[in-house]
Amino acid sequence: MTVDKQQILDALKTVIDSESGQDILSLGYVTGLVIKNGHIGFSLELPDAEKASRSEPLRARAEQVVKAIPGVLSSTVVLTAERPQGSTPAAARPALPPQMPGKQGPKPAPPLEGIKDVKAIIAIASGKGGVGKSTTAVNLALALARRGLNVGLLDADIYGPSVPRLVGAQGKPDVAGKIIEPIIAHGIKTMSIGYLVDQEKAMVWRGPMVGSAVTQLLGDVHWGDLDILVVDMPPGTGDAQLTLSQKVPLAGAVIVSTPQDIALIDARKGLAMFRQVDVPIFGIIENMSYFLCPSCGDRADIFGTGGARETAAALGADFLGEIPLHMDIRETSDQGTPVVSVSPDGPQARAYLDIAEKIAARLSAK
Ligand code: ADP
Secondary structure (H helix, E strand, C coil), rough: CCHHHHHHHHHCCEEEEECCEECCCCCCCCCEEEEECEEEEEEEEEHHHHHCCCCHHHHHHHHHHCCCCCCCCEEEEEEEEEECCCCHHHHCCCCCCCCCCCCCCCCCCCCCCHHCCCCEEEEEECCCCCHHHHHHHHHHHHHHHCCCCCCCEECCCCCCCHHHCCCCCCCCCEEEEEEEEEEECCCEEEEHHHHHHHCCCCCCHHHHHHHHHHHHHHHCCCCEEEEEEECCCCCCCHHHHHHHHHHCCCCCCEEEEEECHHHHHHHHHHHHHHHCCCCCEEEEEEEEEEECCCCCCCCCEEECCCCCHHHHHHHHCCCCEEEEEHHHHHHHHHCCCCHHHHCCCCHHHHHHHHHHHHHHHHHHHC
């Protein structure tokens, strides 16, 4: 039985966003619909990250109505969002923890004791939120660890820390005096503001405070001997990101983008930002690049794949690889069991492992 596009659109018209009272199709949330041998995939692109964080029921409902269409074998829906650069409404911001007093304004560069034995720090960045930057950072960190490297993962997304959820880590880290012990998850050392603060408490983070919080997470965390520290940067290319790129001694940066044009324009800004502060760009990764059919393994290009490759070539940056849009990646992320950790031999993990190999080669060439 074949499923046609109109049936899917009709079903999606019945999914109503309770906040606006309108259906998700009229709201323009549905993007990148792909139909492949009865397997359906698309994303719900929400206007901002806060809306996305409230929209899991909407995503589940969209997945469910499509799944109920006769002939549909699977439906995979992901939430993406465009977050204004470097800003988040106060209600979604975490409070500073007691051990991390906010410092404002220029200050002399701190000695950063915590990273004195870290050989290289790399940034995973994106021009906008919702492109899968954190998912990519986590899986790349695990892929680098599988290559035998000693890896740490720092969640520098102060506005919306997601590493604790993605690696399934709970609880507070041990703090002795000023020194914070990283939390080991899936064999790597991790640290996130999300481990330290009560995320329910609202607090306004100003640009300089973001920089100083991250500097403290680098300096006060007992990272120990590491070959690579992967930093999941805050999304966007605003002042907070620029300051951070200057403050963190980066060996290189990797830009994550989806194939959509808008994301690529943002990726260009990301490249320009790192160039401005003389951080070498290791390259661009195209995430949710193509839809991998869960049963036959065939690929279908959703958003017009290849945009990142072309952008990379046009801007003189390397193209590091593409990662499929796949239910396993979303589900494993949501469950705190990243795909590289639970299915290291599968095709999804392969995509991350191949990219990790290129990054490791860039680092050893340096
Ligand atoms: P960002 O850090 O850019 O805001 P996230 O890593 O939080 O984005 O990803 C946004 C959503 O997209 C999450 O629900 C995540 O599970 C999902 N996602 C990310 N990459 C993929 C992928 N390649 N395939 C399927 N879902 C993905």
